[in-house]
Amino acid sequence: MLDQIIEEAGNDNHKPAFVKIPKQWLPGFIRWPIKLFLLPFIWLDVLAQAIAKALIRPPFKKVGACKKRGNCCHYILIKKSKGFSDKLDLFWHTQINGFYRRDKALHEVDGMKIHLMGCRHLKKDGTCGIYHFRPMICRMWPRIEYFGQPQILKGCGFRAEKR
Template sequence: MLEKLKKFFFLKILRRKYYRVGACKGCGRCCRKIYVKTSNHVIKDEKEFERLKFLHIFYTYLTVVDKDEIGLVFSCSNLDEETHKCKIHKKRPAICRRYPQEELFTMGGELSENCGYGFVPIESFAQVLTNEEKKQRKKHKFL
């Protein structure tokens, strides 16, 4: 029963398609080579990034380290390069606390190699297909 309630909550309330599973291994890879996505796109130029710094303190922690076909690539200045630990772990921003989020996965991003986290579909492909077939039958029934 609890599993059904969890599934309903994630699918219908949160509108998620995947469960995040696993735990952080503390390697610090997720704090390097970061793309930053605003409401609808990845940040591509430094002028836009400079404007974002005034919106939230999180952006002030980031340093541009590269630019590629996707956009600007950042690294977090709070990552201790020797220990691979966050210098402000207890006070880290919410975006860091929630990492990794489903959006990373669904927009084509990848977790770092050997990351302790993963994503598991809430519904199997067969379940999704069955649900879609039911919707189509219902739709055509009313036509």
């Protein structure tokens, strides 16, 4: 089912199904200091990864540009963790990152259980409402790693090319 959703989302005229977005119950005066505290660590992580990739190049490189279709923010795939850590993950993604569950169902991709989420910060013009404060998961997308195939959604303005 998730494959079908993602496949359809890749079509140019795709409109995501309406989802009633639940309110975040964690107040902003708690959420934002946590985000600000973590920001330098996110920058350091991004910098370390950029240096590592400059020194040892992955087999693929990212080319192209964002088309601002918003699909990577409408369809965020979060791997389900085991036991209580899944509850913590869900808390983190929904209350700190600002994501919401598009449905309560668990989806399956390559044998993994997946939560399908959207993001409250996506603006109508397809841009990010908290660009400079966006979470790590957003900064790392599309995923082009050393091993495995690059992960890019169908219809995305980016593509992966072999070096």
